[in-house]
Amino acid sequence: MAAFCRGRHRWKRTNCLRVLTRNLTGKYDYDLVVIGGGSGGLACSKEAAQLGQRVAVLDYVEPSVKGTKWGLGGTCVNVGCIPKKLMHQAALLGTAVKDAKKYGWQISGPICHDWATMAEAIQNHVRSLNWGHRVQLQDKKVKYLNVKGSLVDKHTVKGLSKAGKERILTAKNIVIATGGRPNYPTNIPGAVEHGITSDDIFWLKKSPGKTLVVGASYVALECAGFLTGIGLDTTVMVRSIALRGFDQQMAGLVTDYMDAYGTKFAWMCVPKRVDKLSSGALQVTWTDTHTGNEHKDTYDSVLWAVGRAPETKALGLDKLGVQLRKETGKIVVGADESTSVPNIYAFGDIGEGRPELTPTAIKAGKFLARRLAGRSTELMNYDNVPTTVFTPLEYGCVGLSEEDAEKRHGKDGIEVYHAFYKPLEFSVAERDASQCYLKVICERGGDQKILGLHFTGPNAGEVTQGFAMGFQCGATYSHLLQTVGIHPTCAEELTKVNITKRSGLDATVTGC
Amino acid sequence: MPHYEEVTVRGYDEFCQAVSERKGKDIFAYFSGDKDAQGKSWCPDCVKAEPVVRGEMTHLPQGSVFIYCQVGERAYWKDSNNDFKKTLKLSGVPTLLRYGTPQKLVEEELFKADLVRMMFTED
Numbered sequence: 191m192a193a194f195c196r197g198r199h200r201w202k203r204t205n206c207l208r209v210l211t212r213n214l215t216g217k218y219d220y221d222l223v224v225i226g227g228g229s230g231g232l233a234c235s236k237e238a239a240q241l242g243q244r245v246a247v248l249d250y251v252e253p254s255v256k257g258t259k260w261g262l263g264g265t266c267v268n269v270g271c272i273p274k275k276l277m278h279q280a281a282l283l284g285t286a287v288k289d290a291k292k293y294g295w296q297i298s299g300p301i302c303h304d305w306a307t308m309a310e311a312i313q314n315h316v317r318s319l320n321w322g323h324r325v326q327l328q329d330k331k332v333k334y335l336n337v338k339g340s341l342v343d344k345h346t347v348k349g350l351s352k353a354g355k356e357r358i359l360t361a362k363n364i365v366i367a368t369g370g371r372p373n374y375p376t377n378i379p380g381a382v383e384h385g386i387t388s389d390d391i392f393w394l395k396k397s398p399g400k401t402l403v404v405g406a407s408y409v410a411l412e413c414a415g416f417l418t419g420i421g422l423d424t425t426v427m428v429r430s431i432a433l434r435g436f437d438q439q440m441a442g443l444v445t446d447y448m449d450a451y452g453t454k455f456a457w458m459c460v461p462k463r464v465d466k467l468s469s470g471a472l473q474v475t476w477t478d479t480h481t482g483n484e485h486k487d488t489y490d491s492v493l494w495a496v497g498r499a500p501e502t503k504a505l506g507l508d509k510l511g512v513q514l515r516k517e518t519g520k521i522v523v524g525a526d527e528s529t530s531v532p533n534i535y536a537f538g539d540i541g542e543g544r545p546e547l548t549p550t551a552i553k554a555g556k557f558l559a560r561r562l563a564g565r566s567t568e569l570m571n572y573d574n575v576p577t578t579v580f581t582p583l584e585y586g587c588v589g590l591s592e593e594d595a596e597k598r599h600g601k602d603g604i605e606v607y608h609a610f611y612k613p614l615e616f617s618v619a620e621r622d623a624s625q626c627y628l629k630v631i632c633e634r635g636g637d638q639k640i641l642g643l644h645f646t647g648p649n650a651g652e653v654t655q656g657f658a659m660g661f662q663c664g665a666t667y668s669h670l671l672q673t674v675g676i677h678p679t680c681a682e683e684l685t686k687v688n689i690t691k692r693s694g695l696d697a698t699v700t701g702c
Numbered sequence: 703m704p705h706y707e708e709v710t711v712r713g714y715d716e717f718c719q720a721v722s723e724r725k726g727k728d729i730f731a732y733f734s735g736d737k738d739a740q741g742k743s744w745c746p747d748c749v750k751a752e753p754v755v756r757g758e759m760t761h762l763p764q765g766s767v768f769i770y771c772q773v774g775e776r777a778y779w780k781d782s783n784n785d786f787k788k789t790l791k792l793s794g795v796p797t798l799l800r801y802g803t804p805q806k807l808v809e810e811e812l813f814k815a816d817l818v819r820m821m822f823t824e825d
Contacts (some may be wrong), residue, residue, distance in 0.1 A: 318804035325811065328820050 218360045220244045222562060223347050225339035225505070228264015229548040230538030231493055231572035232323060234555030236367055241330045241563040246359055247332055248349050253384055253541075254389035255374065259555035263333070263537070264325075265369050266548040267314055273410055276312045278580045279693065281419020285582075289619035291390035303420040305397035313393065341506045361672055363562050366451030366512075366521065366529075366536040367555065368501035370546070375404075377498055380464030383493040384472050388413065398422065399490025404461055406432035408579045410495035411444065415582040418453040419597075427455040427461060427476065432509050433579065443625040443646050447583035450622060459485075470565040489492065493605035500540050510534070515542045525569050527558050533560075536611055545575055576650035576658035583625055586654030588661045589642035595631045605634040606691040607667065611683040625678070630670065630687055638667035653681040706762040712736070712772045714785035720769050722799060725798060728766040730822070733792060736772045744776045748796040751812035755798060758815055761822040788806035 220243075224235045227249025235247040249270075253259040260268035272519050279305070287301050327334045337349030337357065347364060348358045372387035388409050391398065399422065403414040406428040419425040426448075433441035449455055458480045466472045471488045478485060500520045507514065513522040513530035520542040521529055527537040534559060537544065538551035553570055560566035576588035608629035616623045631642040643657055660669065675682025689697045708722050714734065721729060732755055735745030743749050762768060773779055773786050773795060786792045799806040811817050 316805060321804050321806070324820070324824070325817060328817055329811075329814070561722070 218345060218362045219360060220246050220333070220361045221435075222246075222363050222365065222559075223248065223339075223359050223361035224365045224367060225347065226264070226369060226501075226538070226540075227262050227323070227329060227334070228367060228369050228538065229266045230552070230555040231365070231367035231368075232262075233502060233552040234367065234559045235332045235539075236326065236330045237556040237559035238563060239330045242440060243334045243558065243559070243563050243567055246335060246361075247327065248337050248350075250336060250338040250350075251315075252338070252371075254371075254387065256386055256390045260393070261317065261321055262323045262336075263316075267319045267323070269389050269392055271548055272319065273312050273316060274416075275580060276315065277308065277416040278412065279390070280308050281416040283583065284419050284421065287613075289621065292619050294307065295520070305420070306395065308420070309392075309394060316392075316661065330497065338504065340504055341510050341512075341534070344510060344533055349668030351371075351640070354542045362533065362535045365555075366528075366540055366560065367538045367551070369539040370498040370500045372409075372494065373497040373499050374494055375461075378461055378463060380466070381461075381492075381494065383468055384464045385494045387494050393494060395440045398493070400485075400488075401425070401493055402427060402472075402489045403493045403495055403583055405495030405497075406430075406434070406445075407495055407497065408433060408436075408581075410493075410500075411448065411581045412579065413493060413495060414453050415448060415580075418448070418451065419582055423454075424452075425456055425487075427456040427459050429460055429479075430458065436585075437580070437587065437593065437642070439629075440585055440587065440627075440644050440646060442587050442630065443627055444579065444581050444583060447625040447646075448581060451582055453582075460652075467643070489552045498539070498546070500539065501671045512536075518542060520544075526561065527554060527570070545572065545577070547575065547577060550575055559656065566633065574658065574662050576654050576661070578654055580651070583646050584648065584650035585644070586650035587644045588658040589640065590631060591642060591644075592629070592631055595641045599633060599641070599665050603634055605632045605638065605667070607632065607687040607689065608691055608697050609683055609687045609689060609699050610697055611647070611680065613680050614678045628684055628687060629691075630667065630684065632667045640665050640667060640670070643684070645680075647680045649680070653684075656681070704759075705764045706759070706766045706768055709767060709769045710771075711769060713774060714789075717769065717771045720738065726765055726769050730762065730766060731769045731771055731797075731799050731801055733771050733773050733795050733797045733799075735795050736775055744781075745795050745810050747794075747812075751796045751809075754813055754815050755796075755818055756823055758779060758818040761819050763822065 199564045222238050222243050222245045223245040224231045227247050235245045239245045241280050251259045266272060284303060287297060292295055318421050337351045340348050343349050345360050347359045347361060372389055376382045391413060396543050400424050401417050401422055404427045410426060414424050414426045425531055432445050459476050461474055461476045463475045467473050469488060472492050473486055473488050474492060474542055475484060475486050485628050502514060502519060510531055510533060515522055521536040521540050523529060523536050523541040529536050537554045537558060539546045550572060557568055557570045574588060578584055578586040592606060606629055610627050612623040613626060626647045628645040630640055632638040632640050640661060643661060645653055673685045675685040683699060689695050709812050711720050733745045734748040747778045759768065760765050778784055794809050796812050797806060798812055805821055807817055807821060
């Protein structure tokens with residue numbers, strides 16, 4: 191009798207285990223459902239599929255206020271990095287054509303730029319990228335659904351199509367990679383009705399004309415930069431400082447260059463209202479916070495670049511208890527991209543404290559996919575991420591700003607090597623190089639480990655990329671000195687930098 | 703009665719003519735190396751891809767046009783200055799494209815029926 195009782199308990203336990211296992215394999219439609227088909231979402235879903243997981247990715251673009259919408263690929267492909275860099279290139283080519291005359295090219299008369307030609311070419315390229323991503327997903331056996339995803343419970347996602355049809359998917363794991371969208375300053379009358387954002391600028395069929403860019407983030411400065419470069423009357427309205435979060439000395443060089451090259455700046459100004467005139471032009475009223483005076487001017491377009499908001503509202507996160515950071519609205523995530531709900535993960539722009547960059551989203555997405563497939567335990571390393579601001583004078587950097595280095599190590603704990611240099615190509619072109627500058631912030635004493643590297647100049651992104659690898663390897667100032675420069679380049683000046691800020695000596699590079 | 707129009711052309715001029723006569727329509731164009739008297743193309747990938755593409759044609763959108771275009775002999779195709787490469791920007795045969803859009807499938811992609819079906823059925 192006793193033996194039989196013992197046996198019965200054991201049967202109950204093993205049967206429970208069998209039912210649990212059956213639920214884990216085959217109960218869910220997918221091993222992984224990714225909400226968001228941008229840089230992060232696509233990388234994560236493709237990697238997971240390659241590792242044998244059953245994956246679905248849901249991508250949906252809610253049209254902007256102005257009605258702009260786009261295809262698969264997210265912000266970077268459609269309304270960010272890609273079209274931005276191409277328009278930046280269009281602007282640089284305008285400057286290059288001007289320089290060309292000094293190099294002997296016979297160019298008759300003033301050159302002018304046609305927005306429609308540029309926009310069509312760029313938009314076509316973006317569409318080819320949308321298609322390329324679509325083919326890749328299909329090829330890698332990722333199920334793609336053009337539906338707006340939201341969470342029903344921790345294993346169930348609802349997808350709503352444009353036509354209003356609903357579809358339910360169940361998943362073992364859910365990943366949120368919905369990114370962000372530009373903010374509208376809703377407290378400014380006329381802002382929403384009459385203004386546009388970065389969601390719209392790259393898809394305009396006609397030139398934006400005389401433009402007011404409100405904001406001083408890299409989005410604002412990059413847009414104002416290329417608009418100026420293609421010949422448009424452009425003003426940047428800055429509330430307080432430019433490139434908040436970036437090294438402020440470098441930010442100053444960037445804006446000084448833009449100012450010298452024709453971008454107008456309205457510093458310490460805040461817009462009050464936007465009205466549409468009978469002519470169709472936009473009248474902006476603003477306050478100069480320095481003097482307290484009110485000013486008005488008319489523009490063809492007003493571009494709001496006042497920050498980006500995370501796409502979390504329509505996800506149903508509060509229902510599931512996914513924790514958000516109140517100040518930013520972003521999802522609180524762990525080092526492994528986990529959220530407060532066990533099988534729900536979030537990464538990319540939507541993650542609190544994460545860089546809003548494509549390469550980090552892609553890498554984090556791949557690592558997450560590998561961990562979820564049980565193939566790896568490696569976490570994403572968010573340190574030492576290099577970046578570049580593609581303003582007319584480009585600014586590339588990796589590591590700490592001088593302000594942050596001082597905070598961490600004290601002013602006496604760091605040594606800043608710096609130099610003003612002149613790109614060789616500027617000489618014949620008779621271009622002003624006053625803002626071409628670089629600095630290497632090192633620990634003072636010891637190995638003089640490099641804490642931060644900053645560079646303004648042509649092709650800053652190309653220059654910085656290589657040095658970022660050295661940085662990742664823990665490069666020191668002596669490593670830099672041991673590195674032989676490539677001549678003649680701008681990058682070589684980083685290997686030759688030897689004047690310290692502390693010395694107070696003139697940091698202008700003289701000839702070879 | 704199929705729900706799409708099939709047009710057969712040979713050479714660049716005939717292709718352009720067929721397109722200009724069908725302005726505003728959803729045109730799918732399939733480019734293949736010329737077939738010999740026995741009906742076999744000099745392009746081995748084209749031989750492999752054609753039945754795959756033909757197998758998915760029932761999925762073509764209503765009212766669309768399918769242009770089957772023979773590009774020419776192998777020597778003509780190998781010349782990088784030929785009109786298809788220069789003007790239409792074709793990189794290889796076989797190519798299936800949706801005219802006026804960046805939607806394109808080339809070479810080995812056309813061995814996969816699901817990719818062809820995807821092009822015919824999605825926007």
